[in-house]
Amino acid sequence: MTVPASVSADTLRSHLPPELELVNVSKKFGNFIAVDNVSLKVAPGTFHALLGENGAGKSTLVKCIMGFHAATHGDILINKQSRDINSPRDAYHYGIGMVYQHFTVVPAMTVAENLLLVRPDTPNVINWKEEYAKLEEFMASSPFKIDLNLPISQLAAGQKQKLEILKQLYLKSKILILDEPTSVLTPQEADEVLGLLREEVTAGRLSVLMISHKFREITTFADHVTVLRKGKFAGTGSTKELSVTDMAAMMLGEAKEARQVAKTKVDSDQIVLDVRNLHADRDNGLEAITGINLQIKSGEIVGIAGVSGNGQRELVEVLSGQRIATSGDVFVNGDRYKATRKEMYSHQVFSLPEEPxxxxxxxxxxxxxxxxxxxxxxxxxxxxxxxxxxxxxxxxxxxxxxxxxxxxxxxxxxxxxxxxxxxxxxxxxxxxxxxKIKLLIVANPVFGLDFAAVEYIHNQIVEARNRGVAVLLVSEDLDEILTLSDRILVMSEGKLVYESTSAEADLAAIGQKMAGH
Ligand SMILES: Nc1ncnc2c1ncn2[C@@H]1O[C@H](COP(=O)(O)OP(=O)(O)OP(=O)(O)O)[C@@H](O)[C@H]1O
Structure with missing residues (x-):
């Protein structure tokens, strides 16, 4: 039996987090079953992780909880009562809020304005003095502290993600659903954000349901994990009792052997990509790339490490024909190259850009x-x-x-x-x-992917290199750069500031150069 949403929202949100239970939930898109008869329970004041390969149905399931999708079948129970959740507003009513992988804050506004904006009952005329005092009171009691007057453009990624969570706490959400909340954070930022959420959960003020691909985060911060495979429930358990191998086996079905394609020796001196003194601007007209020289040989993976925003994106865009260089030269296979569709075809240049x-x-x-x-x-x-x-x-x-x-x-x-x-x-x-491929340009190729997909894509890149393809790999993930590259460069403030073979790479020096020292 479904109970109408008659309980007052404030009553629900002033108490302990409610119990959330999904019973036999399915969601079909046409004839395709994205979620197939899945049940799970998030007990009050617990941290529950949702794990599964890409396409396993995790996002679809949480979108059913949030009322973005209507489940085709099954029940959503809140404190053991079946509830109709037909929109995020209904979810809000029951104290359920969601934090997405990508930021939804408004860049041109301040932290205070972003918080006020999120309320469903923001008045048409705002009494700023009064609202500001309330916001200060809220901030003083919240686990995350951010200056209310700061414009969003001055916040680092970690602070933006904290603000996304603060928005939900400001709405007094008691069950937080997080969809890969740390994919844009450094490991330190991720640990800080999840650690603070964990404290809220331990204090009984919050329950968390978090989609994650990162076993380390799941074992460190979650109490329980539910695993989906191809839309179906594949297992659940306490993170204290399950090993990473157990979870991986649930996720993939029959235990898969990690297959790592070994690099073979490619003896070639043929320079495929030759970039000379390249300059290019950002969208705002300031210089993004300031005189880059770079050569990549056939059968070589050159990895460019760096904190995002240091000109990597603009470099990839120039090389794939999406941005015009202000000066400098690019040669591919010895010919001058402007990355038109025709040239990309004739020189066999291919690319896997960010956010494909x-x-x-x-x-x-x-x-x-x-x-x-x-x-x-x-x-x-x-x-x-x-x-x-x-x-x-x-x-x-x-x-x-x-x-x-x-x-x-x-x-x-x-x-x-x-x-x-x-x-x-x-x-x-x-x-x-x-x-035939001669040059492959890849930017953050495994962002947000599960480990099986990461392995698959990495193997494809190494196989291409073994066939003699020259590969430019731009990534914010240093582990990825270290695993795949034959040669490592660091980009900072539009310049290449470090170079070594991967065998001789000095991690401390790379870290310092990435940090701009
Ligand atoms: N609106 C839609 N219409 C049709 N099919 C869809 C729709 N949304 C999702 N699907 C399909 O449902 C399946 C599950 O997708 P979902 O996004 O839930 O997976 P996921 O586990 O969240 O994957 P990822 O980790 O890659 O985000 C996929 O095969 C997807 O193609």
């Missing part, structure tokens, strides 16, 4: 069409450059979906409906399946 859904896909077009974006006007997918052969496009797509294990209901599904990991695989399949 935004930068390398057309979200409302199908997986098949997105897979064909590079080749649709050439045989065998087109005749005479104009007549598109849709059967050939679909057949090629079906084959790539199989070879690259893209989880999609069909080749006709819009790519924007796929999970993050599968969008990444789609772009990688398109970019790596070309018969």
């Amino acid at each position: 859904l935004r930068n390398a896909c057309v979200p409302h077009m199908s997986v098949a069409e997105n897979l064909a974006l590079r080749t649709f006007d050439r045989p065998p997918q087109a005749k005479g450059g104009v007549l598109l052969l849709f059967k050939a496009i679909r057949d090629t797509a079906k084959n790539l979906i199989k070879v690259f294990s893209i989880k999609t209901p069909s080749a006709d599904t819009p790519v924007g409906n796929l999970s993050g990991g599968n969008v990444q695989r789609t772009v990688l399949a398109r970019e790596l399946s070309a018969e």
